[in-house]
Amino acid sequence: MTGQLPSAEVFIATSLDGYIARPDGDILWLTGRPVPEGEDFGYAAFLDGVGAMVMGRESFEKVLTFPDWPYKTPVVVLSRTPERVVVPEALKASVRVSGQSPVKVLEMLGAEGVTRVYIDGGQTIRSFLAEGLVRRTIVTLIPVLLGQGRPLWGHGAGDVDLTLVAARSWDNGFVQVEYLA
Ligand SMILES: NC(=O)c1ccc[n+]([C@@H]2O[C@H](COP(=O)([O-])OP(=O)(O)OC[C@H]3O[C@@H](n4cnc5c(N)ncnc54)[C@H](OP(=O)(O)O)[C@@H]3O)[C@@H](O)[C@H]2O)c1
Secondary structure, rough: HHHOOOEEEEEEEEEOOOEEOOOOOOOHHHHOOOOOOOOOOOOOHHHHOOOOOEEEHHHHHHHHHOOOOOOOOOEEEEEOOOHOOOOOOOHHHOOOEEOOOOHHHHHHHOOOOOOOEEOOOOHHHHHHHHOOOEEEEEEEEOOOOOOOOOOOOOOOOEEEEEEEEEEEEEOOOEEEEEEEO
């Protein structure tokens, strides 16, 4: 069954101690960090390759605070109370909200012809991991220990064995690891 589903893929940055945001959701420790001129760590190429994105409601609300909506791909926002999630009028053509399970969301996107799906948000990624659905994982490790925050890891289910595809590093201390499951 899962063989027919789109490939669920993660591209995310974490502190070395595994957090994606501070407890209050702040990501300035990441976005405010100097990076080599013109370097995007492969993000644009990754985004170009996916046909849709699934993000958690918390990540959606964070992205809504950015000056511009950054995504050209269709987005599914996951929430257990989808009727409560407000989508701005300008995004209604490309953003829908769903309370379906990870596998159902992937089935829906697969039926629409999508072959690769970008999964974003810590809780959301963990719920896909818990169902064994994540096929590709790219994590950029940021050289900071936050000590506390919103975790990426801890899906609370069985082992997910991974095969290392690539490891890259940059002079500013970012290290990126890419795995297939
Ligand atoms: N470091 C990075 O690269 C990076 C990347 C992305 C996000 N972030 C940051 O991470 C924070 C958000 O991550 P997060 O882990 O707190 O939350 P998240 O995964 O973005 O959103 C969590 C919410 O998504 C919904 N949800 C998740 N899984 C679901 C499922 N299986 N079924 C139905 N609904 C589901 C629930 O919404 P309801 O509560 O509405 O039910 C849940 O409360 C933000 O601060 C964001 O800026 C950082």
